[in-house]
Amino acid sequence: MSTIRDVAKLAGVSVSTVSRSLSGRTFVEEETKQRVLDAVRELNYKPNIIARGLREGRFCTIALIVPDINSLFYPALMKNIEKEAVEKGYSLILCNTNDSAEKEKQAIEMLSSRGVAGILCMSVEDDIQNLLAFQEETGIPVVLINRSSQGKLGTVSVDNELGGYMMTKLLLEKGHRKIAGMFGSFEKSRFRERYNGCKRAMEEYGIEDYKHYFIYDVDTIDEACQRTMEILKWEDRPTAFFATIDMMTIGIYSGISQCDLQIPNDISVVGFDDIFVTKHMIPPLTTYHAPIEELAGKAVEMLVNQIENNGVADEIIVPGNIKERQSVSTL
Structure with missing residues (x-):
């Protein structure tokens, strides 16, 4: 070919x-x-x-590459991206990589022969060499969403560090000091950034042993449930959980229930993203609202500007805000 x-x-x-x-x-x-x-x-x-x-x-088609279509965050983002793209005269191709770097590479290779005008990508890993090579070889612009490129590609991202800081500070302001931060892999910049925000809040409040309760490398709801039950067996158990994605809170809620504890009377929980199910959880979850409509709009706008006007590959960080519901008690 x-x-x-x-x-x-x-x-x-x-x-x-x-x-x-x-x-x-x-x-x-x-x-x-x-x-x-x-x-x-x-x-x-x-x-x-x-x-x-x-x-x-x-060319009137742009591509969207997502790591996991089963995640409740990505479908909401996809819906808004498609709406924005159609309004600007573009159709959308969806590529789901199942959280596989190899499948992401294959998708990029496939798109190079499909004549797309541009790519919006939520990359599986921080390594974006395949995307950089694609843009350089084809002249087709790439914009990352909720990822970091160190200035090498256009990016639109929620303020991850601010979100980690705000959610941890909320718990601290409510009197919690034994906070179990639950993080995904630090190979992914968004989890490192949310950790940094959490760490900053802890240090501001003079919490020296905060890492004692931290839980790392959680990938699934089942794993979040299991790790929650393990830490709740401790004699000096945490009084609150901060989950760095809302999907983790589903497992945390299950683990707390299986330990015959109640939210928020026994354990408080906060999350990050504000996926649509959080307001229907029992009790409704306090979480960091990622402004999906704004993320989608700015990402599509940046990509179309590059396609049509040779626009600048910028770096945009969008602040979110706290959605305070009923999952946190005051000590």
């Missing part, structure tokens, strides 16, 4: 010139553009998608 590099080589131009010629959104000398189109025809490079793109004056 021919690649964009093959087209560039045959036409005697750069990869970015091929991309600009086919997008129809930026000026390219007519003679140069014709050489690119002749090379496309000769190599039979993405013929159907290119034909459509040339007729419409642009």
Whole structure:
């Protein structure tokens, strides 16, 4: 199968010139553009998608890569992203990677032959070399959502550190000092950032042994339940849990119930994300509200601006806010 590099080589131009010629959104000398189109025809490079793109004056499809479609956070984000994309004249391709770095790589390779105009990605890992290489080789922009790129790609993210700080400070203000922070893998920047916010609040309140109650590398609801029951067996058990994603709180609630304890009378719980089920939990969960509509809107806006106007790959951090419900008691 021919690649964009093959087209560039045959036409005697750069990869970015091929991309600009086919997008129809930026000026390219007519003679140069014709050489690119002749090379496309000769190599039979993405013929159907290119034909459509040339007729419409642009490619009208963007891709969204998510790590786990079963997570209750991502479907809400997807719904809002699709709404924003359609309003701007784009359709959406969804790629679910099942939390697999290898499947993410395969998805990127597949998208390179589909003629998408841009990619929105919630990468599985912090390593974004595949995405950087894709953008460099194809000229197709990539924007990360709720991930860090150290300035290498456009990013739109909730303020993870602020959220970790605010939720921990809420518990501290309610008199809790034995707080079990429950974290996902620190290989993922969002959990490191939420940990840093939690740590900052603890240190501000002079809590020296806060790590004693911390629980690390929790990946599933079942694991959150099991780890909760284990720590609640301690004689000096925690009085509160801070879960760094709301999905963990489902397991925490189950673990507390199986230990014949009640929320919030015996144990307080707070979360992070404000997925739709949290207000229906018993009791309703106090959590950090991630503004999904704003995240989706800013991500699509940034990507479309790069596609259509060669806009800047910016870094946007969106603050959330506390949704205080009935899962926290005052000591």
